[in-house]
Amino acid sequence: MSITITGTDFLAILPVVVLSAFGIYLMLQGVLAPRINRRVLVYLGLLGVVAALGSNIYVARLGISGTFFDDMVRVDRLTVVLNYIFLATAALCLLMADGYSRQESLEFIEFVPLVLFSTVGMMLMGMAESLMIIFLGLETMSIALYVLAAFRRFNRRSLEAGLKYFLLGAFATGFLLYGIALLYGSAGTTNLADLTKYFETNLLDLDVLALIGLALIIIGFAFKVALVPFHMWTPDVYQGAPIPVTAYMAVGAKAAGFAAILRVIYQAAGPIAFQWTQVLWVLAVLTMTVGNIIALAQNDIKRMLAYSSIAHAGYILMGVIAANDLTVTSVVFYLIVYLFMNVGAFAVAEIVGGEGESRVQIQHFAGLGKTHPFLGIAMTVFMFSLAGFPPTGGFMGKLNLFSAALQSGFIWLVIFGAINTLLSVYYYIGVVIAMYMKEPDETHTVAPVWPGMGLVIAISVVGTFLLGILPGRLLSLIY
Numbered sequence: 001m002s003i004t005i006t007g008t009d010f011l012a013i014l015p016v017v018v019l020s021a022f023g024i025y026l027m028l029q030g031v032l033a034p035r036i037n038r039r040v041l042v043y044l045g046l047l048g049v050v051a052a053l054g055s056n057i058y059v060a061r062l063g064i065s066g067t068f069f070d071d072m073v074r075v076d077r078l079t080v081v082l083n084y085i086f087l088a089t090a091a092l093c094l095l096m097a098d099g100y101s102r103q104e105s106l107e108f109i110e111f112v113p114l115v116l117f118s119t120v121g122m123m124l125m126g127m128a129e130s131l132m133i134i135f136l137g138l139e140t141m142s143i144a145l146y147v148l149a150a151f152r153r154f155n156r157r158s159l160e161a162g163l164k165y166f167l168l169g170a171f172a173t174g175f176l177l178y179g180i181a182l183l184y185g186s187a188g189t190t191n192l193a194d195l196t197k198y199f200e201t202n203l204l205d206l207d208v209l210a211l212i213g214l215a216l217i218i219i220g221f222a223f224k225v226a227l228v229p230f231h232m233w234t235p236d237v238y239q240g241a242p243i244p245v246t247a248y249m250a251v252g253a254k255a256a257g258f259a260a261i262l263r264v265i266y267q268a269a270g271p272i273a274f275q276w277t278q279v280l281w282v283l284a285v286l287t288m289t290v291g292n293i294i295a296l297a298q299n300d301i302k303r304m305l306a307y308s309s310i311a312h313a314g315y316i317l318m319g320v321i322a323a324n325d326l327t328v329t330s331v332v333f334y335l336i337v338y339l340f341m342n343v344g345a346f347a348v349a350e351i352v353g354g355e356g357e358s359r360v361q362i363q364h365f366a367g368l369g370k371t372h373p374f375l376g377i378a379m380t381v382f383m384f385s386l387a388g389f390p391p392t393g394g395f396m397g398k399l400n401l402f403s404a405a406l407q408s409g410f411i412w413l414v415i416f417g418a419i420n421t422l423l424s425v426y427y428y429i430g431v432v433i434a435m436y437m438k439e440p441d442e443t444h445t446v447a448p449v450w451p452g453m454g455l456v457i458a459i460s461v462v463g464t465f466l467l468g469i470l471p472g473r474l475l476s477l478i479y
Contacts, residue, residue, distance in 0.1 A: 009068040012075045014055040015083050016123050022048025023116035030109030038109070042098045045112035049091045049119075056083045067129050071191055074129035074263075081332055082126035082259050085339055089252040090119040092343045092456050096244035099453035100350055111151060115248065118144035122256035126263075131180045131190040131217075134260050138176070138224070141256055142169050145249055149241040161240025168223065168233045176220025182213030192268040199271040206272065214269060214276065221264075224257035225313045228286040238306035243353065246302060247346035250309045255335045258316055266320055266327055273323045280321045281413055287314030288420040295427050301349045301360050304427060305342070308386060311424060312338060318410070318417055319401045326404035333400050337393035337467050341385040344460025347453055348379045365431055367440025374449070376435045378457045385464045387428040388421050393467030 010017060026044055060080045067074050093115060117140060124137030146169065150162020184190050186207040187198040199206070223230040238246045265276060291311030298304035316338075319330040352368065352375070353360040369376025385394035398421060402414045449457075 005069060008064070009073075011062075012059065012064050012066075012068045013073060013127065014059055015052040015087070016120055016127075018055045019048055019052040019087075019116050019120050019123070022051065023113045023120065026113045026116070027109075030113075038101070039098060041109065041112045042094050042101075045094050045116060046091060048116055049087050049094070053084070053087050053091075056080060056087065067193075071193070072130040072133050073127050074192075075127060078259075078262070078328060078332070079127040081336075082255065083123055085255050085332075085335055086119050086122040086126065086252055089248060089255070089339055089343070090115055092339075092347075092459070093244050093248040093252075095452040095456045096247060096343075096347055096350060097242075099450040099456075100242060100244050111148070114144040114148050118148070118248075119252065122252055122259075125256045126259040128260070128263055129192050131183070131192070131195075131264070134264065135177065135180060137256070138260070139173065141253065142173070142224075145169075145245075145253060148245045149237055149249070151242055151245060152240075155240070157236075157240035158242070159240075161237040164233055164240075165237045172220050172223035172230070175216045175223075179213045179216025179218075179220060182209045182216065184213075186210035186213065192263060195268040196271060199269060203271055206275070211275065214265075215279075217264060218276065218279070221257055221261050222283065225254050225261070225316075226287075226310045227283050227313055227317065228290045228310065231287070231291070231310045234310055235303045235306040238309070239300060239302045243302070243346055243350040246306075247343045250305070250346070251335075251339050251342050254309065254313060254316075255339070258320070258331060258335065261320055262328060262331060266323060270323065277321050277323060280317055281410070284314045284317040284321060284413065285416045287311065287317065288417060289314075292420050292423045292427075295424070298427070299362050301352075301362055301365070301431070302346075304362070304431075305345060305349070308424070308427075309342070311420060312342075312386075314420070315398060315401055315417060318405045318413055321410060321413065322404035322408040324404060324408050326400070326407060330397075330400035330404040333467075333471065334397035337385070337397040337464070340460045340463035340467065341382045341392070341394055344378060344457055344464065345382040345386065347456045347460065348375050348382070351375060351449060351453060362431055362434055363438075365434045366438035367435070369435040371440050372449075374454075375457070378461050379435060380432050381461050381464055383428040383431050385468070387425045391465070391468045393464045393471070396468050396471045 026041060030041065059075065065076050094112065097111060121137045121141030121144065124140060125134055128134040128137060146162055146166040149165045150159050152158035180190065186209045187195055189195060219230065226234045238250065241249065269276060288311050291307045291314060295304050295307035295311065298307060316331055316334050319327050319334065349360060352364055381392065385392035388394045388398045402417060405414050
């Protein structure tokens, strides 16, 4: 079988090509010019992300859409918006890493290329039209993240995070690959459009092996987005990884996982939604409830945000379960909101944590609103948005997800979502209370807000507010 590849194919994936080229260049730069200023590598990485963003805008302006590389890659509006999310996450992560390196040593020679290559993997998952491209993108993303999680190589928790993430990630990949094999054995194809036709044709007489394969694929994706009961790695990995990496994983890896879920479960397996909606319904309720209940008992801000991240995966899954015309819009909108409010919260935690992340307990936020008003106000905005208070983006995001579920008649799912939202208010407000109603510790000094970190926090605050006040206008610019 011959595959014809044209220049249009490469033009369609121009953002991936540009980012890959910068990643390779930075690897060579670190080897050929070992004395280069490490911070210059961060700025070159940011330049690569900006170039990829520009190429993404260029592809969108050209109106390029359809399938490419022998129907293995799809470029559509969803692809373009997902690329914005992945690239914005990478840019904010690199800015955070620049500030982090002023408190703790980071080897940017490896760090920056790993972030770029991981982002390439995420973009491949978002534009996949074949299960094999999803697998390729997943492994490209995951291998880089395994190393990034253990990047504080002299820190026991960081090494534990990398090892735990690697072992459980490899285990989950096995489920995914076995599921792909079973689905290929039943349908005779890994192409998502052909799988849709297969499910439509065999709607009432579906091969059991195909259902088992789909179930195994769901398990693989559930691990990547931290759905209960496949979430056990999340708090330890988030706590042990450097804070910029934790923020990157919490947003980027989750967005990539849900991109794959939209492509495979919602779009390809859409004709047999009656087979998987009830399973995902149970997973969503468990994920929201377990994540929020355990978060109530956390005193470490990174672990609290880790369990919060688990709960938010349950909220996002509600949009997928709805399986209607609001699904893609509600899920993508929430991922954009989640990008700003979550990265912003981790950025403030990075500044408060100081050298060695030694002050990341919630009590270390005591009096922050009085001693550092900018950080206090910003963290309040992020906590309120994560809790779903208006007029923040978190409120509009949850409203869209709940509306999608209600439209499909999942009333009890929305009730569980609302109860869990109320439950989450307790631990989010706990951080705000500590910042404004407790006296600051005189022995605790907060690290300076470097320009890059200040920019990350400012962008996150503005994005969180604007997505709550003008959601339609902002989305129309990119979607």
